[in-house]
Amino acid sequence: GQNIDQPTEMTATEGAIVQINCTYQTSGFNGLFWYQQHAGEAPTFLSYNVLDGLEEKGRFSSFLSRSKGYIYLLLKELQMKDSASYLCALDSNYQLIWGAGTKLIIKP
């Protein structure tokens, strides 16, 4: 199977940095996505990693290590609007395989 694990919930402080980890147990995939989903809304695309290393996009970065079986999402200078769920997904064989998501709570 293609198990994907992420923490269920994390809490961080406005202005701080938070790292959300996603681990997986498969080698057969093209790349990994991160999506953001605000409560009651649809998921929206954040980033995609196919090669090992860092992909940066403004306050958000994502880092993939295929040899260690993980990807993480790094959010800097946290804002209240970053309170949302963050979904990791494997891009594999005509489908996306989704993790259960990490609910991020931002406190003032």
Place this chain on the structure above:
Amino acid sequence: DAGITQSPRHKVTETGTPVTLRCHQTENHRYMYWYRQDPGHGLRLIHYSYGVKDTDKGEVSDGYSVSRSKTEDFLLTLESATSSQTSVYFCAISESPSGTTRVYNEQFFGPGTRLTVL
């Protein structure tokens, strides 16, 4: 934003009744997907389509059927709704299938349909 709409947005129905959810796109994307989202499970693929009249099963297809008679419309039918099918249903579209090229092909999601089966 990608032009994807879902109807209805909310529906309450009774066990045993048939239900059809509609996904409509204006992007002319070839690939369309139906997911359900439940707490603790993330998004799970029900069925997907790779062209008009071309569909395939996903991870949780039992109890669901789909049809795609036009590029822009993808219908999800629950032949006889059960309480276990209470969920939020999302439609998604993409230009190309996932996992087939080195360039990512993100999926764009509709606003979702909240279905309650009593």
